[in-house]
Amino acid sequence: MLEAAEKKPRDTREKILAVAEAAVLAKGFASTSIEELIAAVGITKSGFFYHFKDKGELAKAMMLRYIEQDTKVLNDIFQRGDELHDDPLHGFLVGLKLFAEMFANLPEAHPGCLAASFCYQDQLFNGEIRDLNAASVLAWRKRFRERLELIAKTYPPKQPVDFEALADMAASSVEGGLILGRLLKDQTILPRQILLYRDLVRATFASD
Amino acid sequence: MLEAAEKKPRDTREKILAVAEAAVLAKGFASTSIEELIAAVGITKSGFFYHFKDKGELAKAMMLRYIEQDTKVLNDIFQRGDELHDDPLHGFLVGLKLFAEMFANLPEAHPGCLAASFCYQDQLFNGEIRDLNAASVLAWRKRFRERLELIAKTYPPKQPVDFEALADMAASSVEGGLILGRLLKDQTILPRQILLYRDLVRATFASD
């Protein structure tokens, strides 16, 4: 009876999450109605509540999905950077360049960061989701901080450096660049912010 | 009959806007109910709709109020910076330091940026509000870009510089710093991001 035999288990759940992410990034979580999600996916309300016991569970699943995708992208990009360069500093700089290029080459504007969206509506969510969100930022901090300190072993900076802040600035540049890019409808803003961050990293460890 | 004779015209309107801003930054615009605003201010629903014909007009008034306050703060800070230093570069660097200190010395965590909050819910608003929001970012860009180009006349940078991106990075650092600060509940993140931006500006025009 079904014209599509390609249906896999969990497929619907994934579709709901994808549609929900796009909607939340455009309108916020509260104004994303379950009604519109089921209409877009082509299921009924009962179908939705089969997958998620309430809207809060949807939020949690969205966050987990986002963090997973995010981690994978970062891993890929910076691994490729390191493959192109043995040196910790130059591998990192190549990684940052690849990162900027990835955003520059997106077919359309980046829809935004779910962590930022949730952050500006955090009273809607329970502590579990806020903790997930904080953990994802700490993962960025750890990743970049460890790299920066590794670089500092080979290239000791002449000035004292706030490594934590410099690590955070990677995430901060992305968040800031996404917001400005959206507000001005200019896709070039985000990659250029990342390249400026790259300039700062290079200047921090400059050997001249 | 009224125990308070201190009531001034427009006072209620201002109270509504202040309460609404705090609520929107905590929960988002959509989930900020008119009900809770009037409860906090102590008026009735009819009183609310006397001041704003609908929720959209409230949003517009919030945005206008936010932009006005924002402009005033920036003017004050960077004017003081320039009073302390004649040189365009060093006046700017002092201004950035004052800016960072302002955030560091806030009695409690900065509640967030209304422009960012609206940005992540922009489908809720009409074009007028989105235009206001974009204009406020362009005002930051213009302010910082003009200053950077002025500095470049005295301190020509040795490397080519993306002045637009470097100007945008001021706003971007604030937006990014606010988000990270909120997510990690750490008030020091934002001022430290601004100080890193200051480092980048200094390095860009370094004469050594």
Place this chain on the structure above:
DNA sequence: GACCTACTGTACCACGGGTACAGTTGCGCA
């Protein structure tokens, strides 16, 4: 005493989140 500003009071509707639960369909498996 007329007029204006800044409200109050009352009544009402539509929509969406959420609950409850019974029924159905197709697939894997014994």
Place this chain on the structure above:
DNA sequence: TGCGCAACTGTACCCGTGGTACAGTAGGTC
């Protein structure tokens, strides 16, 4: 061949909130 399970559908219903509509009123000003 039939059993059970995952993944739904169908129906019915409650309630809170945004939003509309509009009439009334208290206090100050000219």
